[in-house]
Amino acid sequence: xxxxxxxxxxGMICGIAQLVMDIGKFSQIHVMSGLVIAGVILGxxxxxxxxxxxxxxxxxxxxxxxxxxxxxxxxxxxxxxxxMSIGSGIFQLAGLxxxxxxxxxxxxxxxxKPKG
Amino acid sequence: xxxxxxYQQAVKVFQPKPPYVLNGIKAFFIGGLLCLAGEALQKxxxxxxxxxxxxxxxxxxxxxxxxxxxxxxxxxxxxxSQFAGAGATILITGFANALASAALExxxxxxxxGVANHMFKIxxxxxxxxIVVAYLFGTIHLIF
Numbered sequence: 001x002x003x004x005x006x007x008x009x010x011g012m013i014c015g016i017a018q019l020v021m022d023i024g025k026f027s028q029i030h031v032m033s034g035l036v037i038a039g040v041i042l043g044x045x046x047x048x049x050x051x052x053x054x055x056x057x058x059x060x061x062x063x064x065x066x067x068x069x070x071x072x073x074x075x076x077x078x079x080x081x082x083x084m085s086i087g088s089g090i091f092q093l094a095g096l097x098x099x100x101x102x103x104x105x106x107x108x109x110x111x112x113k114p115k116g
Numbered sequence: 117x118x119x120x121x122x123y124q125q126a127v128k129v130f131q132p133k134p135p136y137v138l139n140g141i142k143a144f145f146i147g148g149l150l151c152l153a154g155e156a157l158q159k160x161x162x163x164x165x166x167x168x169x170x171x172x173x174x175x176x177x178x179x180x181x182x183x184x185x186x187x188x189x190x191x192x193x194x195x196x197s198q199f200a201g202a203g204a205t206i207l208i209t210g211f212a213n214a215l216a217s218a219a220l221e222x223x224x225x226x227x228x229x230g231v232a233n234h235m236f237k238i239x240x241x242x243x244x245x246x247i248v249v250a251y252l253f254g255t256i257h258l259i260f
Contacts, residue, residue: 006155007148011203014147015140018202022134028205029214029241035206036246044253057154060173061180061207062147067246074254086254090247096174098243101181101212102235108189109219109231115191 002056009051010058017062032063039067044075069094139201146203154180177208184209188216214239 017031026034042048048068051059059065070090077089091098154176161172187193193213197204204210215235222234236243 002159003152003155007152010151010154011144011148014203014206015144017206018143019136019140021202022136022139028202028210029238031202031206032211033241033245036242037249040246040249040253044257055151057158057173057176058148058151060177061151061154063206063208063211063242065177066208066211066242067250070246070250071253074250075257078254078258083258086251086258089254090250093174094246097177097181097208100178101185101215104182104185105212105216105219105235106231108185108216109223112189112191112220114220114223 005055006058008058009055010061013058013062013064035062035064036067036070039064040071043068043071066094066097069097142199143201143203143206146200147207148203150180150203150207150209180207180209181212184212185216188213189220193217211239211242214242 013035017035020026021028021031039048042051042064048059048064049072052065052068060068070093073092073094074085074089077085077092081089157179158169158172158176161167161175162169165172167175184193187196194217197210197213205213215238218237218239219231219235222230222237224230225234
């Protein structure tokens, strides 16, 4: 059942994004920015939490899950640290993915040569 | 300005119409299958390494980022994402691919002005808008 929901929700986000890209003539990065903003907004009102409960990786793997992690870091850090949570809490959860991406991209550029 | 609008109008007739339904279905199935694989991976991590769900979720995301960047380095990711459309680019793998391919592409311009400067050329928009909006909403949450 979890697998079905992950497949359906993840597929639906991708399919809708593809339709928006085709019909609205948006580029990839426009749609990605929009999805991140949607993830942050849904995360801040708590709707994305329940979406992740339902769909698991299907909601976490699209880029809106990254926006959710950004706001989730702030909200979960807020209990102990008060006003300091805004700046430092952003990277509490999403920093894992962000720093790993940057470091690995650098090392791949170190090792590989561009193709084509 | 007028010329630009005229150009958009004039060129519209000659632009091929993309196959909306086919692209949408393709993106749905490939994105769905990738998410299914992620769910399976997450469950596998919990089962195999006795992790908490939070750890498993993050490790799953890191695995996908790792695969996307390594495939970008090898050079096979481009053909895959061209076939999959939004099914691959909208996921976090697309973000990782944007950073890695930009870094790779500008490798010849040097390590600082090339790789480090151009790494965020495409993917920077995601980071900027994500952080700005999260900052605003975090402030709102703190006040109310």
